[in-house]
Amino acid sequence: MTIDLRSDTVTKPSKGMLEAMFQAKVGDDVFREDPTVMELEAKTAELFGMEEGLFCPSGTMTNQIAIKTHTQPGDEVLCDVSAHIYNYEGGGISFNSGAQAKLLSGDRGRFSARQVEDNINPDLDWLTKTRLVAVENTVNRAGGSYYSLSQLKEIATVCKKYKINYHLDGARIFNALWETKDKPKEIGSLFDSVSVCLSKGLGAPAGSVLLGNKEFIKQARRIRKVFGGGMRQAGFLAAAGIYALNNNLERLGEDHRRAGLLGTVIKALPFVESMLPVETNIVIFTLSDKMKAEDFANRLAPNNIKVSNFGKQSIRFVTHLDFTDEMLEKTCEVLKKM
Numbered sequence: 001m002t003i004d005l006r007s008d009t010v011t012k013p014s015k016g017m018l019e020a021m022f023q024a025k026v027g028d029d030v031f032r033e034d035p036t037v038m039e040l041e042a043k044t045a046e047l048f049g050m051e052e053g054l055f056c057p058s059g060t061m062t063n064q065i066a067i068k069t070h071t072q073p074g075d076e077v078l079c080d081v082s083a084h085i086y087n088y089e090g091g092g093i094s095f096n097s098g099a100q101a102k103l104l105s106g107d108r109g110r111f112s113a114r115q116v117e118d119n120i121n122p123d124l125d126w127l128t129k130t131r132l133v134a135v136e137n138t139v140n141r142a143g144g145s146y147y148s149l150s151q152l153k154e155i156a157t158v159c160k161k162y163k164i165n166y167h168l169d170g171a172r173i174f175n176a177l178w179e180t181k182d183k184p185k186e187i188g189s190l191f192d193s194v195s196v197c198l199s200k201g202l203g204a205p206a207g208s209v210l211l212g213n214k215e216f217i218k219q220a221r222r223i224r225k226v227f228g229g230g231m232r233q234a235g236f237l238a239a240a241g242i243y244a245l246n247n248n249l250e251r252l253g254e255d256h257r258r259a260g261l262l263g264t265v266i267k268a269l270p271f272v273e274s275m276l277p278v279e280t281n282i283v284i285f286t287l288s289d290k291m292k293a294e295d296f297a298n299r300l301a302p303n304n305i306k307v308s309n310f311g312k313q314s315i316r317f318v319t320h321l322d323f324t325d326e327m328l329e330k331t332c333e334v335l336k337k338m
């Protein structure tokens with residue numbers, strides 16, 4: 001038994017998901033002839049109350065297409081210092097769009113409307129044009145923290161006032177929604193674009209959907225092709241996404257419960273110095289000087305437990321669909337003996 005807690009991307013398609021993939025009706029999606037891709041796009045857009053969707057290979061691509069569609073070279077994107085779009089997309093804001101980021105320091109990844117308003121540049125020739133605000137929900141690097149709907153609304157109000165676009169990196173939006181019990185439509189109504197991942201907690205092998213209005217998606221589709229993301233018989237992957245939306249949303253709470261239990265056990269270990277509050281399916285903690293992250297990971301490895309080094313002294317555990325109660329028990333046992 002291998003217990004892989006490195007990420008919620010490590011899941012393999014279940015039997016039911018594979019069957020749905022086998023049975024998918026497909027066509028060439030660049031010619032817009034794949035009925036299953038179109039079904040997934042329409043279904044996701046409908047779920048969030050947005051006009052249209054665009055199926056892409058990854059969440060990095062949906063985010064980067066959104067940034068490219070919303071900005072011009074030289075523009076500025078406001079995001080948190082911990083943002084995935086800034087830290088983990090290979091410098092894509094500048095590489096793909098020629099734009100730059102202004103980093104805000106939020107409360108565990110969540111910045112306020114006030115911080116946004118304070119950082120919008122006035123319209124002066126020598127200042128960078130602030131064109132886009134991007135929030136992440138949940139915030140990966142900040143331990144899976146999430147925004148309340150009212151925080152997101154307040155930022156939306158500022159964006160409207162200054163005519164700035166508002167993007168959501170919702171790679172784990174369903175984990176946030178599971179906790180807040182808000183409706184996807186309430187989220188969708190606030191944003192100009194939303195990126196939703198199917199390959200994280202939802203358990204699909206690949207794929208993200210970018211959502212927005214008709215005009216935005218028309219431009220985004222063009223950019224997807226330029227970025228090399230126009231896929232042909234992608235309906236096999238889209239079928240996995242449809243299956244995931246139909247079957248894997250209701251169970252996300254189990255991942256959160258298991259992450260919480262892991263957190264409780266880990267927090268009590270003598271060589272653990274601090275831990276970010278466990279709010280969803282991510283556990284991030286810092287080790288005391290006595291133990292390096294690498295040593296910690298190496299001591300778990302012989303028990304077939306894989307975790308992520310999150311810096312020299314930090315470790316990240318992520319729970320997911322393929323992490324069972326049996327695995328949880330074994331992991332806790334091993335941890336307590338360390």
Ligand SMILES: *Cc1c(COP(=O)(O)O)cnc(C)c1O
Binds near residue numbers: 059136172
């Ligand atoms: C995983 C992730 C993405 C997208 O990553 P891909 O691996 O490219 O699908 C985007 N944002 C956040 C917050 C993520 O955790």
